[in-house]
Amino acid sequence: MTTIYDVAKRCQVSTATVSMVLTNKGRISDKTRKRVLDAVSELGYIYNQAAANLRHKRSNSVGLLIPDIVNPFYAELIAGLSGYLEENEVLLFLAHTEENVAKQNRLIESLISQNAGGLILCPAPDTDKQFLSSVKHRGIPIVQVVRQCDDAISDYVGTNNFLGVQMATEHLIRQGHRHIAFVGGSLSSQTRAHRIGGYMAKLLEHGIAPNEHYMVSCKASRADGASATHTLLDAHPEITAIIGYQDIVAFGVMRAIKDRGLRVGKDIAVIGFDDVPEASDSSPNLSTVSVSARKIGEAAGECVLARMRGDSANIKSVIFPPQLCIRRSCG
Amino acid sequence: MTTIYDVAKRCQVSTATVSMVLTNKGRISDKTRKRVLDAVSELGYIYNQAAANLRHKRSNSVGLLIPDIVNPFYAELIAGLSGYLEENEVLLFLAHTEENVAKQNRLIESLISQNAGGLILCPAPDTDKQFLSSVKHRGIPIVQVVRQCDDAISDYVGTNNFLGVQMATEHLIRQGHRHIAFVGGSLSSQTRAHRIGGYMAKLLEHGIAPNEHYMVSCKASRADGASATHTLLDAHPEITAIIGYQDIVAFGVMRAIKDRGLRVGKDIAVIGFDDVPEASDSSPNLSTVSVSARKIGEAAGECVLARMRGDSANIKSVIFPPQLCIRRSCG
C-alpha cells in the first residue's frame, strides 16, 4: 500500500507538502504541486480518507437504517438520499434492521464505531428513546425519517399521515361509501396511529361511526394484506371500500378482492398510501396517497449533512404534504 | 469523545490493558477485566473500530455498487447480502452507479479511500476492465454479481442467463408459438447478449429463423417496456409471444398488451426474467425465469469475505441455475 510518505520520498519533499497538495491547503509552488501530482499517479497512490478522518475527528459517511429494504418505498427513498450524498461526496452505510430493535441498536453501535458521522433512522417499533438520546449526546446527529418514535428527540423528515388518510377517506365518502375499512400497519406503530386517526376523524366528521372491526392490522407484505382482507370480508361482506396502510398491503387487498371474484373499483374501492412505482402500473392501477419518498430521502440527507457541519438550530421537522392520486382502483 | 485512554485512567491501568479487554486478547485477570468493563459502561465509551482498522491495516466493511436501486431485483439482492454481512459483523456501503461508468469509478475510489475492504460490483455497461484490475492489484478483492464485464478478472456470482432464456423460449415454442419477440436490455450488455443467445439458439433448434425485428432493446423500466412493445406490435401484429429481458420490462410489456385491448396469456404470452416479488402478484401473474437474487447476494457476501480473509484460491464463478416459473401470463 502506497502512502503519503512514499509519494513524499519520491519527489523529495515532506509529507506535509504532499498532504497540502492533496487537500489544496497552504501555498504550494506550481512546480512542487506538479511534482507531487505526477508521483501520485505514477505510484497509483490512493488517499486514505479514513486516516484523515481519524486525525480530523471528522467523518464523511452517514448511516441509513431502514426496516424493510424489499418495500419499494424505501428503494425510492434510498435513490433520493444516495443521489444527494453522492453530490456531496459523502458515502452511505446501509443497515437493514428488519423491524427489530435489538438489531437496530447493534447496527447503530457498529455504525458509530465505524465512524459514521450521522444517522438517518426509520425507527423500528418500540425503539428505545433513551438509546437514541445517548447517541445524540455523543454528538452524532440523527434524523428520523418516515416514522417518528418521539417528537422532540431529533430532526424528522416525513409526511402528514393524518392528513393523507383524511384525504383518502374523504374521497371515498364523497363517492358514497359508508362501510370503509382500514387494513394494515402494526398496532404499536405511531405512523399507523396517525393514519387511523385521519381515517376516524373523517368518518366522524361525516357522521359515520367508526367500527372497530373494520380496522385490522397486518404485516407489510402483499400476502399479509391479502389474507387480512379475506378474513375481513368473510366477516363483513358489507364493506365497499378499503384503505390500505401502505401500497404494498393495498396490492394484497386488491388480489384478495379479485380472488373472491369481486371487481376492484366496482364492487370494492381500494386506496393505498405511498405511491410506489407499481401503483401506477397495477391492474387496476392503484389510487393512493402520494408521498415522494425520493424527496424525503433527499431532505433527510440535507438535514444530516447540515447537522454534521455544525448547524445547531433547534430541532425541526420537515413535513411534505401528501397528495391524493386518484386512479382506477377506487371507481 | 471518550477513548481507551479515558477508560484506562479511570481504572488505573494502561491503555494496553483496556485494549486487550476490549478485544479479548492476552491474559487479563478477572478483577481487572471487570474494572475495565465497568468503566466502559459508566463512561459510555464506544470502541473506535475505524482507528483499530487503521492500525491493523484491516477493514470490516464492504462496498456494494449497483446500477438501479429502484429495480426490486436489487432490493432482494441487498436483503440477502446485508443479512449475511450482519451475521459477520461487517458493515455495508451502498453505492448507486445509475449505469454510469464515470460515476462508478468515482464511487469505487471513494470506497477504497474510505477503507472498504472489498467490493461487490454489478458493473455498468462499458465498465473499464483496466480500472478494475488496478483495484485488484491494490489488494482489494472484487466480486462481480449478476453482470460480468469480463470473465477472467474476478470472482463472479450470477445465474445462467443463456440457459434461463432457453427454458423460457422452449416453453413458448412447445405452446405452439412461432412469432416470439424479445424485448429489453441495452445493446452493449453482456447479459443481454447471453439471454438473446439462449433465445436464438432455441429458435434455431426448432427450425425457426430468428427475426432481427423481433429483438428490441429498451431501458429497464415499465414505461420503456410498454412503449417498446407498442412500437413492436404496431409493426408486427403477428407476434404471439414476448420474452421480457427483465420482469420490470415484462410488466411494461403486459401493460402495453392490455392497453391495446389484447389479453395477456391468451392473445399474447409473456415471460419475464428475475422473479421479483410482484411477479407472483401481477394480473395475470407473470411467468418468469426465477433467479434467487437473495441467494446471489448471500453468495457474493460469502465470497468477498473469504477473499478479505485471505482466501487466495483461483478465481471462481458461482452460477445458480435458473428455474422456469410458469404462471398465468403465458397461457
Next chain:
DNA sequence: CTGAAAGCGCTTACAG
C-alpha cells in the same frame, strides 16, 4: 514556500 514533529484512537511486540 516548505519541513520537523506531535497527535487522532487504537494495537502489539517486548519487557518486567
Next chain:
DNA sequence: CTGAAAGCGCTTACAG
C-alpha cells in the same frame, strides 16, 4: 498478569 512505547496514514500549528 500488566505497562511503556512505537506506529497505522494522515494533518496542522509552528518554525524557518
